[in-house]
Amino acid sequence: MIRITKKPEDRKQEILDTSAELFYTQGYDKTSISDIAKKIGVSQGLCYRYFSSKEELFSSVLEYYAEMQAKPMISALSEQDKTLRQKLYGTPTFLDTENPDTYYYKICHQASGKAMHDLVSMKICQKLFPVIKKQLKKASDQGEIAISDLEATASFCIYGQLGILLHPDLAGKEKIERIREFLLNLLGLDTVESTL
């Protein structure tokens, strides 16, 4: 085979991306290192220069994709000098399922991989939980919202979305809209008030 040498970081990313796709599409069990290597056009052995085992590769994938998805949300939620309400509007759509660059787009539009999908969703929620909690606290301290149980509220704000997101009948746009409305209402930031 022709031997193509790449920068280590690029190779690593290449392996990460490819295995992500296969893990999602076929599941962990049904995806072999050989499958991954073949798809990249590289020898199996090479994968072991970058990841010490299949399990490590898998958890790297999980981590990487959950992070990819969570990062822009976290950034948006952490912007200074914005009210929670503004942030919610600015957030690149919670667990966005429409943007072709996101994991959700790639996966939700696939058959199979249901389990994987659920697991990544859960992981994203976990990542967002402390962030939302912090933002709620801040908004609460500044009098923007009035809630008693911070944690419970954060939990419902984040996990509550899952049911809608997993809804196969709804179009992506609609999902986002309904979630946003519900959140604003839940937090007492409804449109009506906001016009004041």
Place this chain on the structure above:
Amino acid sequence: MIRITKKPEDRKQEILDTSAELFYTQGYDKTSISDIAKKIGVSQGLCYRYFSSKEELFSSVLEYYAEMQAKPMISALSEQDKTLRQKLYGTPTFLDTENPDTYYYKICHQASGKAMHDLVSMKICQKLFPVIKKQLKKASDQGEIAISDLEATASFCIYGQLGILLHPDLAGKEKIERIREFLLNLLGLDTVESTL
């Protein structure tokens, strides 16, 4: 080996229970049919009289335990002649994690099996979704609650609990309490109002 013959239904249940435990404790991959058979004290071949493949066994376990957990909740939520508020109080604690007979008790008190736990949780939520939706509709029609988006509300009511339930720091009792309070508040059925 001494040959012990049991009633097919008992054997099937025995296999179901044992494999559930092992799948939870060790994960799907790390649990072999041989492990399961050994734990029961039976030949591997026997498992295949009752389940045609390991995958079928696994999904049977998932289905069975989600059903076990969801059934009492669904019953409680479906009782006639009760207000939604009464039902919420009567429900055997949403996704109960304290009752030693429930799946959650067995599993949550284990290390590992996180993935499995997530998957069963998701499945339970899926099962509860249509039930809650129906009950909300009913309560809405009867004027007990006033909500605009039934589906979104149902989703938040059910999935929203996950974050709290998965919270490792909280005791079971407390979880239930906070969830119940939040739900009543979310639906406008708070204690204050209810005393009217």
Place this chain on the structure above:
Amino acid sequence: MIRITKKPEDRKQEILDTSAELFYTQGYDKTSISDIAKKIGVSQGLCYRYFSSKEELFSSVLEYYAEMQAKPMISALSEQDKTLRQKLYGTPTFLDTENPDTYYYKICHQASGKAMHDLVSMKICQKLFPVIKKQLKKASDQGEIAISDLEATASFCIYGQLGILLHPDLAGKEKIERIREFLLNLLGLDTVESTL
């Protein structure tokens, strides 16, 4: 299951017939005792009352069907007071492939089972060999034919047919006709002479 008791000899034959069909259609390996039992509508255990092992069952089948096929030919060839020529005309068509009651009909009109087919063919030839040899000897002694190497002639008379019989392009009737003509010619019993 309803328990149907039959006469041992009938049961044995039933098992023989059914397993024959399955062995031919699917091959020895791919046919399990359970398949056979299921097809008859009987328990696997029962097969072991009549045949001590799968291998014994298989060789019984081979023997039985080769015998079924060879017997009428042998009878025809062994009739007293007939010339070889008459016998050849009277023989129920060598390795008959058209008669619906024969093994050949059942098998030749099936896909798969090529190997099995070859093996049964070989076995039939083996059974016919000594018979034909004897008849050739007799005809030779009586001056009906004049041949030097009895064994070689017998071999060619019998095995020589295989190529034609296995010919997929030819219709059954035609096969028989061409074989008979060739044989008569080979033995110097051609039609022309016979009219004398």
Place this chain on the structure above:
Amino acid sequence: MIRITKKPEDRKQEILDTSAELFYTQGYDKTSISDIAKKIGVSQGLCYRYFSSKEELFSSVLEYYAEMQAKPMISALSEQDKTLRQKLYGTPTFLDTENPDTYYYKICHQASGKAMHDLVSMKICQKLFPVIKKQLKKASDQGEIAISDLEATASFCIYGQLGILLHPDLAGKEKIERIREFLLNLLGLDTVESTL
């Protein structure tokens, strides 16, 4: 275990040869991939780099050995500028059973493997059929022989030999001699004529 790397083509051939021997000696069923690997001194897994399944390995063996045996005969029969009679004399003895390099030598001198032997024999005959047919046509066109039914003649010439070849009582040399004589006679190329 010491790791010995070989050229793929050599390894493949090694596996082919070894499995051929075992399939012949013990039969398909009784020969496991593990047996084969053990005999070569290699891991079972390696066999699957070269043959995708046991069945594929088996049919490769069948094909390979039939081809090995048929090739020299076909060459001899296809030589230009020779009469059919000369070719028959030159052919490396039909289905030669004496040459230590041939499959027949290895196998015929073994117990068991009868079935395998029959199958390879059949396959060789199939390969020779069209070649012989062509040669008979040519000889017929050139007036060397006079036959009416080309196909039937070819079939008898080839398959007819089987009975003799499978004869356990005859020595190899004798078999060849008797077959050759019979063929020449059958085709009307007997010694007498040839002296003209």
Place this chain on the structure above:
DNA sequence: TATGAATGAGCGTTCATTCAT
């Protein structure tokens, strides 16, 4: 850095066979 032949452990699965009923 990269290859790919080779390893070896283990897994899912099948199935002939047994035996208590």
Place this chain on the structure above:
DNA sequence: TATGAATGAACGCTCATTCAT
């Protein structure tokens, strides 16, 4: 005579992993 739950050994096969090149 007949059942079918249960056994247990073996088999085909996969695949993560190693290592000589």
